[in-house]
Amino acid sequence: MPEKINDKTIFSLLEVTNSIKKTLEKRYKSAFWIKAEMNKLNHYTQSGHCFPELVEKRDGKIIAQIKSTIWRDDYQNINRNFLRILKEPLKDGIKILFLAKISFDSAFGLSLQIIDIDPQYTLGDLENEKRETIQKLKLEGIYDQNKKLQLAFLPQRIAIISVETSKGFGDFKDVIDKNSWNYKFFYLLFPSILQGDKAVPGIMAQLERIKKVIHHFDAVAIIRGGGGDVGLSCYNNYELAKAIALFPIPVITGIGHVTNETVCEMIAHNNAITPTKLAEFLIQKFHNFSVPIQKAKDKIVDKSKRLLSEENTKLESELKLFRSITVSILNTNENHIKNASYAIQQQSQFIVKNNHEKLNVLQAKTRITTKFNLNQLEAAVIQLQNKLEIQPILYLKNSELALENIEKNIQIMDPINVLKRGFSITYLNGKAVKDVAQLEVGVAINTVLFNGTIDSTIAKIKE
Amino acid sequence: MEEKLNYTNAFEELQEIVTEIEQGEISVDELSAKVKRATTLIKFCKLKLTTTEEDVNSILKELEN
Numbered sequence: 001m002p003e004k005i006n007d008k009t010i011f012s013l014l015e016v017t018n019s020i021k022k023t024l025e026k027r028y029k030s031a032f033w034i035k036a037e038m039n040k041l042n043h044y045t046q047s048g049h050c051f052p053e054l055v056e057k058r059d060g061k062i063i064a065q066i067k068s069t070i071w072r073d074d075y076q077n078i079n080r081n082f083l084r085i086l087k088e089p090l091k092d093g094i095k096i097l098f099l100a101k102i103s104f105d106s107a108f109g110l111s112l113q114i115i116d117i118d119p120q121y122t123l124g125d126l127e128n129e130k131r132e133t134i135q136k137l138k139l140e141g142i143y144d145q146n147k148k149l150q151l152a153f154l155p156q157r158i159a160i161i162s163v164e165t166s167k168g169f170g171d172f173k174d175v176i177d178k179n180s181w182n183y184k185f186f187y188l189l190f191p192s193i194l195q196g197d198k199a200v201p202g203i204m205a206q207l208e209r210i211k212k213v214i215h216h217f218d219a220v221a222i223i224r225g226g227g228g229d230v231g232l233s234c235y236n237n238y239e240l241a242k243a244i245a246l247f248p249i250p251v252i253t254g255i256g257h258v259t260n261e262t263v264c265e266m267i268a269h270n271n272a273i274t275p276t277k278l279a280e281f282l283i284q285k286f287h288n289f290s291v292p293i294q295k296a297k298d299k300i301v302d303k304s305k306r307l308l309s310e311e312n313t314k315l316e317s318e319l320k321l322f323r324s325i326t327v328s329i330l331n332t333n334e335n336h337i338k339n340a341s342y343a344i345q346q347q348s349q350f351i352v353k354n355n356h357e358k359l360n361v362l363q364a365k366t367r368i369t370t371k372f373n374l375n376q377l378e379a380a381v382i383q384l385q386n387k388l389e390i391q392p393i394l395y396l397k398n399s400e401l402a403l404e405n406i407e408k409n410i411q412i413m414d415p416i417n418v419l420k421r422g423f424s425i426t427y428l429n430g431k432a433v434k435d436v437a438q439l440e441v442g443v444a445i446n447t448v449l450f451n452g453t454i455d456s457t458i459a460k461i462k463e
Numbered sequence: 464m465e466e467k468l469n470y471t472n473a474f475e476e477l478q479e480i481v482t483e484i485e486q487g488e489i490s491v492d493e494l495s496a497k498v499k500r501a502t503t504l505i506k507f508c509k510l511k512l513t514t515t516e517e518d519v520n521s522i523l524k525e526l527e528n
Binding site: 153154156157181182183184185186188209212213216286289290292293295296297299300303304307308311 | 470471474477478480481484485487489491494497498501505508509511512513514515517519522525526
């Protein structure tokens with residue numbers, strides 16, 4: 001009860017707070033739905049209670065603010081719902097629609113006692129954040145930036161953002177290190193928390209570190225897994241997504257199965273989804289390089305063999321052709337020679353025969369001619385003989401006549417007759433002397449007379 | 464022509480040789496040399512697949528600076 005001192009009614013503090021409490025309880029009998037931004041959750045693990053800071057902002061300025069409480073049991077219910085629907089726990093910095101009672105405690109003052117939070121409202125808010133991030137990136141023209149980068153032909157050197165002890169990193173190493181093709185990768189871990197609010201600055205800091213040694217790497221792999229599918233809305237964060245989009249080498253993600261693909265996965269060069277698949281993706285790249293090499297090797301061997309065998313066949317067929325041509329040429333020439341020799345034989349026989357015949361003809365002709373000539377000669381001879389036979393007779397007759405004439409003449413000329421007429425002939429050594437120069441003194445001469453001879457010796461010669 | 468081999472140009476050169484051989488553009492005279500070159504390229508490519516020259520320590524040193 002209030003005291004009365006000097007006309008003044010004085011209340012104790014408790015009386016005032018109790019009055020306020022009474023008034024408020026009278027005015028706000030039931031719980032109602034309120035939307036607000038939860039700046040801080042302020043979860044106390046020991047007690048299990050939460051004391052969230054609730055604000056309403058306009059143009060970035062806080063225009064309303066109030067303390068609140070979530071008792072342990074309510075918190076557990078709410079958080080379960082959140083994880084089921086949002087895949088996110090209740091956390092700082094989200095917009096919430098909550099059912100609350102106004103509570104006033106004399107010792108602790110005014111606060112809202114949160115009984116329930118509608119996860120669908122926050123889901124919508126997270127979706128909005130994701131949509132806004134995508135929109136902003138597209139507006140800035142960097143949404144496809146990382147995708148447009150050319151992944152190295154052989155992505156062999158990988159900078160990994162992960163947690164050393166995580167199952168995801170273990171899965172990745174298993175596939176990469178134990179690949180049966182002996183492919184050798186080089187990877188280096190850049191450790192970072194990969195879920196929840198701390199993931200954003202953590203990953204971004206490691207991306208900055210990787211940039212310093214970027215020439216050692218072909219790609220960045222963000223590998224997560226085994227941590228459950230909660231706390232992944234950080235991958236819708238604009239700043240993180242932008243850092244990945246603008247990263248100078250391809251970023252590949254393998255952050256595990258998420259109900260909805262996050263922005264970071266969307267804008268990454270490749271989203272392999274799981275760490276195992278990410279490792280397989282890299283190995284596939286090696287296959288893409290290795291298989292054609294093996295094929296090339298096989299093809300070269302095969303084609304070379306075929307080429308050689310073809311050339312061999314060609315050569316053999318040429319050889320065969322050559323052989324057959326030469327044989328045929330030899331045969332042809334042999335035939336020519338045979339024919340020629342036959343022709344020569346025939347021809348020579350013919351010529352010989354021909355000449356023989358000609359000879360025979362000539363012989364015959366000669367014989368005939370000779371015979372004819374002989375006959376002619378014979379005839380001539382006979383003629384001559386006849387002539388000879390007749391001629392001498394004629395000649396004799398003529399001679400006889402001539403002789404008779406001569407005889408008559410001779411008789412007329414006969415020296416006897418002359419001698420008878422008194423002439424004589426002087427002989428020297430049997431020869432008639434016609435010139436006294438033939439004679440010498442002392443030589444014996446004979447003088448024939450008609451009826452005798454006188455032998456004398458020349459006594460004197462007168463000329 | 465002996466520019467420094469990397470796996471991209473080694474791979475491309477190898478594919479060129481395969482194409483040439485496949486299309487029968489290579490004579491027996493060239494074959495031996497081409498096959499020899501292809502063998503070198505294949506060896507190089509396979510070596511690339513199974514080795515890496517990166518050194519963790521040098522990267523860590525660069526990170527510290």
